[in-house]
Amino acid sequence: MGKLPGERFELRHYARLTVAKNNHIYLARDNHYFSVPYTLIGQRVKVIYTRSMLYVFHKGERVAIHSRGFNQGSYSTLKEHLCSQHQHYRDRSPEYYRSKAAQHSKVLSRYISLLFKQGKIPEQLYRTCDGLLALGRKVDKERLEKACNTAMEYKVYSYTFIKNMLENNMTEATAEPSARELPEHGNVRGKTYYDQYQ
Template sequence: MPDEPYEYAEWKRCRVNLDYHVEIAKHYYSVPHNLVHQEVEARITQKTVEIFLRGKRVASHLRSTLPHRPTTIPEHMPSSHRRYRDWTHERIRSEAAKVGPDAETLIDVILRSRPHPEQGFRSAIGILGLVKRYGQERVDAACARALLLNARSYKSVAAILKNGTDRTAPHAEEAPILFHTNIRGRSYYN
């Protein structure tokens, strides 16, 4: 007699998506990231989902019934994704608040301006990383300058710091002395 009773299993052919997950019963299960675009077979039982590539098992997960959610094993992620795994919205915002109010505002704007806030993680984490090189005061001042310039990226803040424009006062807009439809001002002739 076998040690365990027979367990019914279904098989399904799947293609690994760009996000290194396969979709089974409206749930997403990870496979090693180097298998993107490969065709794999899934063995689906009541309790587990096993993924096979040419007969060799490459992943095994407990089955989940949560629709449209991923089940991801960290080892399946590329190293660039693992780097950001431990960062959450709350952690990014609290780290930005430690730098200063302008950094907090800019990072909040970056996260809110993207279709998916996670798309702003790289810029936000990069800006926070500039503190090691330039210090909190300069990074906060650069974020203030970026907000004035309507710049919403790591590259903009890094350029402000590199050029030292965070140390100079922004040009004040000179308002004309009189407001009248016949007064054109200096900008008209440029």
């Protein structure tokens, strides 16, 4: 009998995925994003994953390898994969999104600029920016600006926050209820009434 394998046997799972504009593929099973070289944006890739690892292949060649990530909605990113690390690739960049936002509104442009100052890798924010620009095409400019101003006031930089504000009509100004005086009537006891019991 031969030696037992040095590594534990792991089931393999297969998927065919498209590389998004933010340099990542999305593995729905984990609700997790994995980076792929920027030259493959828009391409279909073959993904093989086990309990612990994920491998990405394009035309039979392995182009990326990651430890499997299980943080819901998070990113596993290798900087060398990112288009922001390559000056000649400018189709998607913070400047691109700031410029697109400025065509719509100065407030939206400022909001997106602050979004990129949150310390995240730019590619991890591109989906948020795409969502915000899409809202800019669908929603009244004044309402979107109010939502952005509120979000900036609370330092919340999130597409979901802006979308929820708009869907729940939270951009409408709510006036503070004015203090009204009580109406006069005969059942009100004044100070002199209570003085007699001291």
